[in-house]
Amino acid sequence: MIEIFNIEFQNPVFIASGVFGFGLKYKNVTRSVGALFTKGITLLPRMGNPPPRIYETPCGIINSVGLENPGVKEFCRSILPRIKKINSRIFVNVAGFTVEEYAQIVEEIGDRVTGFELNISCPNVKEGGVLFGQNPKMAAEIVRVVRKRTRCPIIVKLTANFCDPLKVGRACIDAGADGLSLINTLYGLVFDIKAKKPLITGGLSGPAIRPFALYCVHRLRELKVPVIGIGGIMTGRDAYEFLLAGAKAVAIGTAVLRDPYAPLRIIEELDTLLKGGK
Amino acid sequence: MMWHLVKIINKEWLSRDIFSMEFTLHGLKPAPGQFFQIRINESYDPLLSRPISIADYEKGRLLMIVKIVGRGTEILSKKKTGDEVLIFGPLGKKLKIKNKKSLIIAGGIGVAPLYFLAKSLKKARIDFTFVYGARTPSELVLKDEIKKLSSRAVFITETGSNKAGTALSVLNELNLAEYGAGYACGPRAMLVELKKMNLQFPVYAFCEDFLGCGCGLCLGCAIKYKGSYKRICEDGPVFELKGLEFND
Numbered sequence: 001m002i003e004i005f006n007i008e009f010q011n012p013v014f015i016a017s018g019v020f021g022f023g024l025k026y027k028n029v030t031r032s033v034g035a036l037f038t039k040g041i042t043l044l045p046r047m048g049n050p051p052p053r054i055y056e057t058p059c060g061i062i063n064s065v066g067l068e069n070p071g072v073k074e075f076c077r078s079i080l081p082r083i084k085k086i087n088s089r090i091f092v093n094v095a096g097f098t099v100e101e102y103a104q105i106v107e108e109i110g111d112r113v114t115g116f117e118l119n120i121s122c123p124n125v126k127e128g129g130v131l132f133g134q135n136p137k138m139a140a141e142i143v144r145v146v147r148k149r150t151r152c153p154i155i156v157k158l159t160a161n162f163c164d165p166l167k168v169g170r171a172c173i174d175a176g177a178d179g180l181s182l183i184n185t186l187y188g189l190v191f192d193i194k195a196k197k198p199l200i201t202g203g204l205s206g207p208a209i210r211p212f213a214l215y216c217v218h219r220l221r222e223l224k225v226p227v228i229g230i231g232g233i234m235t236g237r238d239a240y241e242f243l244l245a246g247a248k249a250v251a252i253g254t255a256v257l258r259d260p261y262a263p264l265r266i267i268e269e270l271d272t273l274l275k276g277g278k
Numbered sequence: 279m280m281w282h283l284v285k286i287i288n289k290e291w292l293s294r295d296i297f298s299m300e301f302t303l304h305g306l307k308p309a310p311g312q313f314f315q316i317r318i319n320e321s322y323d324p325l326l327s328r329p330i331s332i333a334d335y336e337k338g339r340l341l342m343i344v345k346i347v348g349r350g351t352e353i354l355s356k357k358k359t360g361d362e363v364l365i366f367g368p369l370g371k372k373l374k375i376k377n378k379k380s381l382i383i384a385g386g387i388g389v390a391p392l393y394f395l396a397k398s399l400k401k402a403r404i405d406f407t408f409v410y411g412a413r414t415p416s417e418l419v420l421k422d423e424i425k426k427l428s429s430r431a432v433f434i435t436e437t438g439s440n441k442a443g444t445a446l447s448v449l450n451e452l453n454l455a456e457y458g459a460g461y462a463c464g465p466r467a468m469l470v471e472l473k474k475m476n477l478q479f480p481v482y483a484f485c486e487d488f489l490g491c492g493c494g495l496c497l498g499c500a501i502k503y504k505g506s507y508k509r510i511c512e513d514g515p516v517f518e519l520k521g522l523e524f525n526d
Contacts (some may be wrong), residue, residue, distance in 0.1 A: 021495050039497075048507055054490045054498030059322040061490065065497045068507065207322045234322065257491040257498075258317075258325055259281070259366075 004226045004248050005153040005178050007114060009034035009089055013239060013267045016230050016251035017117060017157070018065065022079050026260045029085050029174035033263050034249060035111045037181075038075075040119050041109075047069035052200050055190050060206030061254060062188040067095050067125055072108045080112060088114070091155060095119040095129070096142070103145045115152045118142060118177075121159030121184035123203045133184070134163040136171035136252035147176035155228065158182040160216050169220055179226035181251065183213045196227070206254040207232040214245050221246040234262070236269020243270075247265070281317075281366050284340070289359045292419040296387065296393040297355055298476040301363070309372035310395035310461075311484055314342070315492040316354065317364035324350045327366060329489045329511070331391035333420075343419060345387040345525035369492055372514045373482065375399060378458025380406040381479075383472065384466020385445045386413065391484050393420055396427050403486050405429060407452065411445030411464075413437065414488055454478065462519065470524050481519040485510050 002012050015023065015030070017037040023030035030036055048068025054063045071073070075092075083090055090113045106116055108134040120133035120142060132138045139156065144152060151220035156172040160183045167179045185203025192199035213231020220227050229242030230251045239250045255262040284301040291297050310520065315327035328350040334341035346352050346396030357363060375398055382399075384392045389410055399406045408428040412418045412436050424431050432441045444467060452479060462472055463484035487510050490498030501510050502523040508514065 019496055021490075021497075025494060048497065048500060050502070051500045052488065053500050054322055054488060054496065056326050056488070059325055061325060063490070063498060065500075068497050068500075159394070206325055254325070258327065258494050260491065260493055260495060261281070 002249065005115065007089075007153070009249065011267050012243065012249035013263055014228065014249055014251040015256065015263060016253035017119065017125050018031075019253045019256045020260075022083055024079075025084060029256070029261060029263050030083070030086045030162070032267060032269060033087065035091055035114060035252060036083065036087055037091045037117055038083070038093050039057055039069055040065055040067045040095040041069055041075050041105060042095050042097070043072055043105055045069065045074065053202075055200045055202075057188065057190065057204065058208060059207075060204055061257065062190060062202045062204050063185065063202055064202030069078070069123060072105045073116035076109060080109070083250050084112075089114050090252055091117045093117045093157070094146075095125075097125070099142050099145050102142050103149045106146050107149045111150070111152055113152065115148065115155060116146070117155045117157050117181060117243050118146060119157050119184075121157050121161075123159070123161060123185055123187055130159050130161055130184070133157075133159040133168060134161065136168045139168050140171040140175035141177035143172045143177045153178040155179040155181050157182050157184055160212070160273045164214050164236045166223070167217050169223055173223055173225050178199060179228065179248075180220060180223070181228035181230055182220070183209070183216050185209075186212070197217050205232065207234055210238060214241055217242055217247050218245040233266065235265050236271070236273055239266055239270045240273045281364055282363060283362055283364055286357055286359050286361050286363060289357060292343065293416045293508075296343065296417065296419050298333070298343045299357070301340045301342075301365070302338055303340045303409065306335060306368060308332050308335050308368040310375070310398050311373040311389075311391055311514075312368040312370045312480065313492075313515065314365040314367035315369060317366075318350045318353050321415065324353070326350075326490065327492060329369075329486075329492050331370060331484070332394050333390040334394050334397060336397075343387070343390040343393075370515050371510060371513065373469065375402060375404065376459040376480070377404060378479070378493075379456055380404055381452070381454075381457045381460040382406055382408045382462070383445050383449070383460060383462040384408070384410040385462075385468040386411075386417065388463030388465070388468070388486070390463075392461060395461055396424065400427050407432070407457075409434075409445050409448045409452075410445065411435065411448065414526060438460070444468070446475070447495070449475065464486070466524070469522070472523070473519050473522065482516050483519040483522060485515045485517060487520075
């Protein structure tokens with residue numbers, strides 16, 4: 001049992017946004033984790049990007065799903081009640097294309113969830129996304145506007161793409177955010193050498209980015225706010241490193257693509273380490 | 279759905295770059311079109327599992343036929359009889375076969391899931407023609423097995439000595455009005471061409487692609503079907519060809 005934002009979580013292993021849909025399929029996994037971060041929710045439904053959306057790279061993957069989701073209304077109507085039956089600890093990943101959209105999505109959902117994760121770091125959409133997250137003023141503005149509309153905990157998901165998450169993170173906390181999660185995927189590119197043009201541009205994730213993600217989390221210690229560590233965590237040992245670096249909890253992303261049951265194993269392995277075992 | 283640790287009871291090379299693996303795994307009821315995610319190794323490179331179709335399943339004997347197309351399948355090809363492999367599945371929607379005279383169209387390694395389909399048709403006593411094209415004669419794997427199954431099997435290769443062509447070029451020689459259903463698997467370009475032929479009966483396309491999770495979670499394997507994106511792994515991998523939109 002751990003406590004963050006005065007809320008109890010059964011363990012510090014969460015599922016990161018985007019990799020597990022809405023947690024409705026592998027229910028025993030969803031039930032067992034500390035919290036589920038939902039797939040990014042936008043104001044209106046989104047079809048997502050055309051294929052190819054995923055490509056494997058050394059010890060990682062590049063994805064360009066493009067926030068495919070049913071929109072906030074449909075999410076509230078048909079999906080949220082079903083997730084709540086499985087795990088009550090839900091953070092909705094909120095993806096706006098304007099500052100006002102973030103607030104509208106949060107307002108529509110209200111206090112039916114544990115909290116919100118503001119996605120200001122998606123590299124796979126043309127507007128908003130990572131552009132908000134690279135600019136401390138813009139990021140703080142989003143937090144300020146959302147803060148006025150909810151009393152639930154606000155976590156800001158930070159990017160480390162061409163910007164300092166410490167600066168953006170500090171601006172977000174000053175503007176009223178309760179915590180930070182990092183890192184979102186890094187920019188990545190693979191070329192089709194026959195066609196001599198890009199095959200996929202998107203967000204790089206997986207163990208390839210883990211040491212960098214760990215560095216970023218460690219760098220945020222001085223803010224002394226709850227941090228959720230994300231980035232290529234595959235084992236309990238990886239998760240433990242993030243906790244040692246100052247994270248209150250971790251979120252599992254790409255590991256789930258290799259094994260949907262990975263969070264169960266990571267929970268066990270981390271538990272053993274926290275109890276002083278090997 | 280779960281992981282199974284299975285022993286390879288027989289591994290055989292069928293051509294220079296195509297091999298078969300047999301496993302014993304009881305208690306499944308897989309349907310044609312379904313597949314398994316195979317863990318390549320315990321290191322993180324390659325990170326993802328590889329989707330491999332079920333080529334046959336009978337009395338607990340699971341057959342997979344794999345062509346080396348990249349690093350993952352190359353590593354997999356080094357496995358030997360007696361080695362253990364982690365597989366996850368069966369995944370994908372179960373295809374319901376139609377009770378109509380059927381035309382099976384296989385291009386290259388696309389033959390693997392269609393062999394399992396042909397066996398299912400045979401069991402259901404549905405008459406079918408099996409058209410199978412490959413690049414070279416040595417790449418026509420399972421030829422004898424298919425001959426045994428089918429009242430009519432046509433084989434063709436692009437380098438064939440008496441006649442050269444592809445699976446699709448054979449279709450022009452058939453009386454297509456005889457058929458009530460079609461099943462096709464092969465390179466994407468073959469499916470695109472087949473769609474253009476606009477056959478007068480429903481054709482079910484077995485789609486292959488890079489998958490992320492393989493089990494419906496990551497939305498990585500999108501394909502456009504009737505105006506929206508579907509997941510190959512979970513909504514497919516078999517789709518009615520008419521509804522597939524290849525030009526994104």
